[in-house]
Amino acid sequence: MARILAVDDSASMRQIVSLALKGAGYEVVMASDGDEALAFARREAVDLVITDVNMPNMDGISLVRELRRLANYRLTPLLMLTTESSPEKKQEGKLAGATGWVVKPFNPERLLATVAKVLG
């Protein structure tokens, strides 16, 4: 089963995302901000990254930009999971290389359907 990196500075959100994904059989690894996620990505590959936008140290959009620079993350699906919903922010994410934009609070079934779709 696919391995997913979940990035959010909120411990409760990391638990919630992990619960939703593990329930569907995915392996989940977690990071609490962009810095931690990028350090992990430099060592190991995953099949999908789901990241919040507003985080300390390194925000989600910067993380996406940095991940796209890594050879083994150029084609990895990168989903933003965030309360941010403005068109400008979405466009920023898209230009940085995000695969999709999920506005919190997410519906678990819809998220899982999207995850399945981007994982092909």
Added chain:
Amino acid sequence: MSTTEQQVASLLAAAVSQLELALRESQGPADQLGAAIASISAGVDANMSKLELKREVSQCIEALQFYDRMTQHLSHIQNFISGMTAAIDSAMRGEEDQMAWDQLRVRLRQRLISDPQRELLDLLVAPTQGHPAASRAAQERHADPGSIELF
């Protein structure tokens, strides 16, 4: 009441209303979470089917996100009040700047995460006429909570 005092009064009223809305918006999900947990508890005793159990857990997952949403909303209101403090400080030093007040309003509006939050702010603190940033923000269409878009 001076223009500055009126602006401060309306922005304070807006902050108070946003706090009330934050509390109100979290009540529904908290109740939903309680009901789902109660259902699971009863269902475990009554040998609830796996499918029904999964459905209730899914409800819990969705409702539990209210905490994250509420803390973000409160954080935006906190930043807004800090911005107001700075603007009042400037006004008291005679450095009144109408654009600063409008920008404060626009900044808060951009960070709000639901239509009810934005509509409430617009009701209490209307954008200054002819201010392009304020009217753009007023017309901005935000994605609905729970929406998913693949690029």
